[in-house]
Amino acid sequence: MRTKIFAAWLVLAAFPLLVEAKVTATDAWVRGTVPAQKTTGAFLTLESSEDARVVGVKSPVAKTAEIHASDMKDGVMHMQALDGLALPAGKRVELKPGGRHVMLMGVAKALGEGDTVPLLFTIEDAKGKRTTLEVRAAVRPLGK
Numbered sequence: 001m002r003t004k005i006f007a008a009w010l011v012l013a014a015f016p017l018l019v020e021a022k023v024t025a026t027d028a029w030v031r032g033t034v035p036a037q038k039t040t041g042a043f044l045t046l047e048s049s050e051d052a053r054v055v056g057v058k059s060p061v062a063k064t065a066e067i068h069a070s071d072m073k074d075g076v077m078h079m080q081a082l083d084g085l086a087l088p089a090g091k092r093v094e095l096k097p098g099g100r101h102v103m104l105m106g107v108a109k110a111l112g113e114g115d116t117v118p119l120l121f122t123i124e125d126a127k128g129k130r131t132t133l134e135v136r137a138a139v140r141p142l143g144k
Contacts, residue, residue: 021050021125023087028137030117031097035110041068042102042119042137045094048087055084055130056122063106065119070098079103087123115139 028044042065046054057065066081077098085100087093095101102119111117121133 021048021052021087021089021123021131023048023052023121023123023131023133025121025133025135028119028135030104030111030115030137030139032113032115032139032141033107033111034142037110038107039103039105040107040111041097042104042117043095043097044102044119044135044137045092046085046087046121047092048089048123051089051126052087053084053124054087054121055124057102057119059104059117059119061107061109061111061117062104063108064103065105066103067095067100068103069100084124111139113139113141 024047026045026047028042030042031040033040042059054067057067059065067085068079069082070077070079072078081103082100085093104117117137117139119135119137121135122130123133124130
């Protein structure tokens with residue numbers, strides 16, 4: 001019996017690469033909108049147990065969702081879509097106003113305090129395996 005248990009342990013120890021990245025999200029929120037406003041941002045902090053990348057995001061409240069980066073050039077704020085977002089193992093990656101964030105475009109209705117916005121992130125680990133992470137983000141009113 002001991003031999004079988006030891007053999008099973010050896011088999012499991014030989015395959016440590018089967019562990020997939022565990023990604024967690026904290027402090028998720030979406031900036032509220034006014035009627036007729038079709039675009040807003042979502043913000044949160046992501047952390048992965050292993051090296052990984054966000055390779056996509058979507059939400060049922062928007063026609064399009066993208067990871068964007070903002071930076072100031074010559075006194076003007078510029079934004080650009082990113083094809084992915086690196087999640088280094090054990091490092092917190094903040095998506096915040098004025099920096100990297102989720103851009104929600106084609107929002108169908110005004111989002112107000114008390115609403116919750118589902119976000120579905122597609123995560124790719126270092127071996128190319130894709131998983132999804134569902135996040136529920138509370139809507140904060142404008143100005144907060």
